[in-house]
Amino acid sequence: MTLVEVKRPKLAPAGMRLGDVMRVGAIGLRTRPLRAFLSALGIAIGIAAMVGVVGLSSSSGAELDRTLSALGTNLLTVTSGTTLAGEAAQMPKDAEAMIERIGPVQAASAVAKVSEAKVYRSEQIPEAQTGGITTYAARLDLLATVGATLRSGTWLNQATERYPAAVLGSAAAQRLGIGSVSQDTQVVVGGERFTVVGVLNPVALATDLDSGVMVGWPVAEERLDFDGHPTTLYTRSEEAKLEAVRQVLAGTANPEAPNEIDVSRPSDALAAKQATSQAFANLLLGVGAVALLVGGVGVANTMVISVLERRAEIGLRRSLGATRGQIRTQFLAESLLLSAIGGAGGVLLGTAVTMGYALYSGWPSVVPAWATVGGLAATLMIGAMAGLYPAIRASRLSPTEALATP
Structure with missing residues (x-):
């Protein structure tokens, strides 16, 4: 009697749906809310500074245009x-x-x-x-x-x-x-x-x-x-x-x-004054970008610490069949969520500051759409860059190595 070896097909692990990715990525934020808040705050300050500077500069320009329209440039x-x-x-x-x-x-x-x-x-x-x-x-x-x-x-x-x-x-x-x-x-x-x-x-x-x-x-x-x-x-x-x-x-x-x-x-003198204000606004915009970069470093630091603290969780998930790609996606999603929360808060804060100051000064309140969209895009990019290394590091942990870690 001849024994025939039957090979069982390898089952590919089920892919994670977007909702699952979001829920898994939010686990770290829910379990460590204070750390998540402080990291998001760094992102929010940078975005609020950028949106506020752009908004105030645009509002000032709109006021100048309104003044020139009323007084005439002739x-x-x-x-x-x-x-x-x-x-x-x-x-x-x-x-x-x-x-x-x-x-x-x-x-x-x-x-x-x-x-x-x-x-x-x-x-x-x-x-x-x-x-x-x-x-x-x-x-x-x-x-x-x-x-x-x-x-x-x-x-x-x-x-x-x-x-x-x-x-x-x-x-x-x-x-x-x-x-x-x-x-x-x-x-x-x-x-x-x-x-x-x-x-x-x-x-x-x-x-x-x-x-x-x-x-x-x-x-x-x-x-x-x-x-x-x-x-x-x-x-x-x-x-x-x-x-x-x-x-x-x-x-x-x-x-x-x-x-x-x-x-x-x-009117050229007014335009020159506005150009000077714009140059100063560009300087402040650079300061906001530095603040955003510092916030990104904070997110990266938070994600690295999160990986070190959750090695046992990573090992357990790997032993239950989670792939490296799923582990990588989890931590990358967590970083993106953290940055998105900070970015959304920064956009709201920057818009509120612009509207408040414009109302106080009697200016038209103008916040360009590209500033808000660009601010959110910048936070997501910062979040992706900040979370990429921790996510790759987490995915490379073997189940035995992770579970053996005290």
Whole structure:
């Protein structure tokens, strides 16, 4: 009788479904909640920093766009420069009228610095304590041209421009201790008392006016020894032809010496300020990335310790038929879950900080979708990298070696 050897087919271990992977991966988190919380917190801080920085930067940019939309980006400023000898140049008296003849120019207004007219709250103030306040002779259409608004009182009109009436810039009013105006509110300008009829809000596109006191053009010529030469011209032009106007402004304002005229675009200063803020935001973003990396190291440390503490569990599972791939998947899933929890918490925290600060500052609240999605993706990538080595190390433990470990 011949014995025939019958080979039994090898049964492949059953694959783990996604739900099983998640449940097995969560075992380590449930059994060691404090350690899991602290590791997730490191990830959350890094993600919150990144989302918060991106959100605040985007919200600031949205506020800048809103401000520029309200004020307009078509304002050009023409100022007196210096002569070839290095002395202060003087703009012609008819510069404003000549600029108004440029076709695309929609509005033009002028101010003139009256250097000798010092401003004081009263005659008892020492002459040296000027507070850095400048007196300006101003045209009536200045307010509309530069987009300024009144905080209190009224602007100059055809009646008050000929009499000792003054409008204070926001910073000048603060330095003089004047919060609002009344019939009895007066300041001393050039040795004469002027009645304060208005106070301006901060002027975003003409910040020099914030620390100035504006008086009428005729009264400045009559009482403050003003010579009638403007020092700064503000022009509004058609947006499509703005650069063309910019090229001819200097030659139009002073045909005999265009090199003594400076032309600038105030909105460019705001954009440069935003670019500086963006550079600072990038620096903070780098700090957030470092915090995220530190959080990843914490996750890796937690997973390595978890493998060392659970050698008996790994040996038992291996002896019951778990494959190396299943052990590897278990610990990798645990690392990914830990990072995902921290990432989700960080996104929520960063979004809450952005919304809170934007609401406090009166900004639009903007959190780009790519920041939240990118933050979660970064946490998963960090989690995978942090958990890969511990998972491989756990899968390489033989059942006998793991069970023999005390």
